Amino acid sequence: MKLRPKLICNTACLFLLAVVSFNARASSPPASDFRAASNWAASHFNSAKPTLPFSFTYDQQRSAALLRSWQFTSSTRKLNAAKTERTLIWTDPKTRLSVRCVMIEYHDFPVVEWTVYFKNTGATPTPILENIQALDADFQRDRGGEFVLHGTKGDWCTADSFEPFEQTLEPRATKRFVPFGGRPTNAAFPFYNLQKPGGGIFIAIGWPGQWASSFVRDENRGLHITAGQEVTHLSLKPGEQIRSPLIAMVFWRGTDTVVAHNLWRRWMVADNLPRTADGKLPPTQIVACSSHQYKEMTQANEENQKMFVDQYLEQGMKLDYWWMDAGWYPCGGEWVNTGTWVPDASRFPNGLRAVSDHGRAKGIKTIVWFEPERVGDPNSWIATNHPEWLLSNKGKTASPPKGGGFGSGPGSLLNLGNPEAFNWLLNHVDKTLREQGIDLYRQDFNMDPLPFWVGADAEDRQGRTENLYVQGYLAYWDGLRQRHPNLRIDSCASGGRRDDLETLRRAVPLIRSDFLFEPTSQQNHHFSFASWIPYHGAGYVTGHSAIGFKVEPGVESYGFRANMSPSLTLCYDMRSKDLDYKLAARLFAQLKQVQPNYLGDFYPLTAYSLSSNVWLAWQYNRPEAGAGVVQAFRRPDSSETSMRFKLRGLVAGAKYEVENFDGGKEIRTGRELMKDGVTVTLSEKPAAAVIAYQRTK
Known part of the structure; x- marks a missing residue:
């Protein structure tokens, strides 16, 4: 019997062989991590002459020279026990351009973040402000190794979306990254782990628009x-304000990138996952919809929506949410015809409220899909009544990369940088949420906005439309959450194409990618996505898909387990009498049992692979709860019937009850599970195993 798949690379071997337990770090990162962050913050923000980590050009002069002669003030305040804010303000005495940098240093994690704001406080337009770099800094490495950049390639609606990369930055090397079309994770990903000898830095770019990053090595270190x-190349009118992307940096020491990623995940959960007013994190959940039975919602009505809710309950599957997808509004039978955001009275004479109240009476909340930014119907309410709110002219932008899937639909762009459009949208959706009894607001975005932003800008105003739009988009979600303190928001953009840090502080992605269901792709998406974004979702469909997806004919464990995630959307045809409801209910209960582990530490147990002849496996571990889960997949062409996986993060002297959901329990020590591992045998292929463990003493 071989102990590991043939494709495991050197990095994966480190995953398997390292014995460092994150349990020792569960309460707090080590002091060395905090020193690295604190020293960096001091030298770049807090010293008498800081080396500022941002830059811009103003009236053809670089900021490093300009700011020395500008009026300067600073202030510091403690936001809470975990954060201290420092604000630095420079003002040009001649033109009255104000540059305000707001930096936050964390005390619960080794993190520094900042955003820079530019405002014209004068009475006349400013000279040209351009080439604004939210991050512009030099980094040095020690001897004994090279810079290594870790990341993923983002979503492009393909099986290899989020494929991880590892690039060694040799002397004189240059790497540049940019998304396509104005959505921040569209064929790119604004999160990096920059590893260097002895440690590294996670770098996040929070910008739900068109960002760019570059990594340029010199000849030395x-x-x-x-x-x-x-x-950015623009003049600001009096009173106008723009901002830079948010930059966040998480510092880590050591050599184990998996331990480092779990430090990152813990920070994401503790300080970034959006909490409701009661302080609660987004709960793991199982939801359901009828999109594949009723052509999204274009053929849905009050009666069949209530019937589906009732059938899930009757078959032993108590959903957390019922999801009403695209097409609940007047759209002529085609969901892409957006722009009139009221329920279709011919199908929902009592509004969506009749369905949401029906579910709520049975303990099931409601998700409703919106796509307010893309106005796809030229005869819609918005297009007819307020064409001045729309951006319709397209400027010239880069050609799309090859091989991607659907991502940009028809229509014009509702300009969220227009105050009138912004106020109408906030008030209208606020009213709709209240009137229709909506608990979770899902916002999709099936359009590349960059051509519209570019097309709206004059030569001396390049970047303005995008910047004001991004500010409006974030303020819109902030406004909804302020008016609805317990509202949850789901971020979607043709799948996973708008998942930057600013977005993820307000919403969670219930669908990672619109490349859905197929088991191998979903294993890979989960495998690489989980290292970066702890909360994510997928879907599981059987039978026939009315919207063209290829799906399995019936319920089966392999496909279901490949899609298990913190949030899972079921799309069973509850009209069917042939569905294996007993198996569906059993898999439902198994997912519910292990879902809490998905917000714990994540350990890859094999290498990432697109191949069909290997195994793929991972482990989630919650050291505080003494619990976790291992998921292992034998793919269709794998010749290996058994694999052994060494677990991580356990307490060596503790005992754990280990349960294979397909049969068998045993008591093992943490030392045994980490040193000798757990053996998984799958005699059939493809097949999947779920193994849960709980500390007993």
Whole structure:
């Protein structure tokens, strides 16, 4: 019997062989991590002459020279026990351009973040402000190794979406990253782990628009990094304000990138996952919809929606949410015809409220899909009554990369940088949420906005439309959450194409990618996505899909387990009498049992692979609860019937009850599970195993 798949690379071997337990770090990162963050913050923000980590050009002069002669003030305040804010303000005495940098240093994690704001406080337009870099800094490495950049390639609606990369930055190397079309994770990903000898830095770019980053090595041991909105070249009118992307950096020491990623995940859960007013994190959940039975919602009505809710309950599956998808509004039978955001009275004479109240009476909340930014119907209410709110002219932008899937639909773009459009949308959706009894607001975005932003800008105003739009988009979600303190928001953009840090502080992605269901792709998406974004979702469909997806004919364990995630959307045809409801209910209960582990530490147990002849496996571990889960997949062409996986993060002297959901329990020590591992045997292929463990003493 072989102990591991043939494709495991050197990095994966480190995953399997390392014995460092994150349990020792569960309460707090080590002091060395905090020193690295604190020293960096001091030298770049807090010293008498800081080396500022951002830059811009103003009236053809670089900021490093300009700011020395500008009026300067600073202030510091403690936001809470975990955060201290420092604000630095420079004002040009001649033109009255104000540059305000707001930096936050964390005390619960080794993190520094900042955003830069530019405002014209004068009475006349400013000279040209351009090339704003939210991050512009030099980094040095020690001897004994090279810079290694870790990341993923983002979503492009393909099986290899989020494929991880590892690039060694040799002397004189240059790497540049940019998304396509204005959505931040569209064929790119604004999160990096920059590893260097002895440690590294996670770098996140929070910008739900068109960003760009570059990594440029010198001839010696230095690396220069820049990141910001891709194009800025504009004059600001009196009173106008723009901002830079948010930059966040998480510092770590050591050599184990898996331990480092779990530090990152813990920070994401503790300080970034959006909490409701009661302080609660997004709960893991199982939801359901009828999109594949009723052509999204275009053929749905009050009666069949209530019937589906009732059938899930009757078959022993108590859902957390019922999801009403695209097409609940007047759209002529085609969901892409957006722009009239009221329920279709011919199908929902009592509004969506009749369905949401029906579910709520049975303990099931409601998700409703919106796509307010893309106005796809030229005869819609918005297009007819307020064409001045729409961006319709397209400027010239880069050609799309090859091989991607659907991502940009028809229509015009509702300009969220227009105050009138913004106020109408906020008030209208606020009213709709209240009137229709909506608990979770799902916002999709099936359009590349960059051509519209570019097409709206004059030569001396490049980047303005995008910047004001991004500010409006974030303020819109902030406004909804302020008016609805317990509202949850789901971020979707043709799948996973708008998942930057600013977005993820307000919403969670219930669908990772619109490349859905197929088991191998979903294993890979989960495998790489989980290292970066702890909360994510997928879907599971059987039978026939009315919207063209290829799906399995019936319920089966392999496909279901490949899609198990913190949030799972079921799309069973509850009209069917042939569905294996007993198996469906059993898999439902198994997912419910292990879902809490998905917000714990994540350990890859094999290498990432697109191949069909290997095994793929991972482990989630919650050291505070003494619990976790292992999921292992034998793919269709794998010749290996058994694999052994060494677990991580356990307490060596503790005892754990280990349960295979397909039969068998045993008591093992943490030392045994980490040193000898757990053996998984799957005699059939493809097949999947779920193994849960709980500390007993």
